[in-house]
């Protein structure tokens with residue numbers, strides 16, 4: 497499957513850590529040139545430095561994905577410099593597990609800008625380039641919370657359902673034009689996202705869940721499925737993530753699991769403890 501990536505040009509947003517960094521490394525292993533994009537110049541330079549063994553194929557872009565002009569500039573300058581753009585991984589994002597009562601309107605704006613407008617900007621500026629080429633693959637990161645609604649994640653889930661819906665629509669709309677779209681729906685992947693919270697709010701202890709899936713394995717799995725041009729990519733695929741099918745079908749047992757999760761999270765928040 498490496499031939500899907502060898503010699504190709506890819507942009508990965510949020511590439512300085514977590515899934516974005518691991519996907520960048522895996523793309524490099526598979527022969528792509530990777531423009532690692534991050535909002536913080538020092539952080540992205542440090543991340544690229546760790547991958548300097550890949551030489552000229554490692555590039556960096558300073559790009560705050562909430563800023564339309566920075567996303568446009570990054571995408572258009574990359575395509576101009578490299579002569580094409582084969583992959584855009586709209587990966588950057590922030591989490592947000594909070595009781596609805598504590599969510600401010602500023603929180604809604606921040607998360608929508610970071611998780612949803614970022615993807616809209618990316619797609620808006622990459623698609624015309626890919627259409628001119630007659631090829632390209634956009635890979636948008638949603639979440640398992642973009643296909644099933646975890647309680648206390650209304651904020652996050654809103655953005656991720658948006659990403660799933662948009663990406664799936666475009667997959668069908670552009671299929672005849674040589675463009676491909678994939679939606680990544682991670683469950684719990686072991687990254688720093690669990691140690692952060694929107695606007696620095698920490699409600700209880702934030703920690704990586706014990707059963708979180710290793711990020712390097714997630715990146716390899718993602719690229720294998722992207723190379724198969726799969727639409728929705730759930731990672732990891734296991735009985736726990738498979739419950740989304742039951743949810744879509746209105747399965748009462750799945751609903752009961754979600755009610756129980758809500759009770760557990762409410763109790764944890766009220767105690768000020770961890771919500772896992």
Ligand SMILES: NC(=O)c1ccc[n+]([C@@H]2O[C@H](COP(=O)([O-])OP(=O)(O)OC[C@H]3O[C@@H](n4cnc5c(N)ncnc54)[C@H](OP(=O)(O)O)[C@@H]3O)[C@@H](O)[C@H]2O)c1
Pocket residue numbers: 509510511512513514515516534535536539559560561562587588589590591610637638639640681682683684685686687688689692
């Ligand atoms: N890990 C999971 O279990 C999980 C589950 C479902 C979905 N996801 C999704 O996977 C994606 C990657 O998350 P992760 O788990 O790898 O978390 P992470 O390690 O925290 O990485 C998030 C990345 O996004 C970047 N970012 C945030 N806001 C940005 C902005 N305004 N402009 C540019 N970059 C920005 C961060 O940069 P800074 O370092 O500068 O903040 C960081 O590089 C996210 O979209 C997340 O929602 C993750």
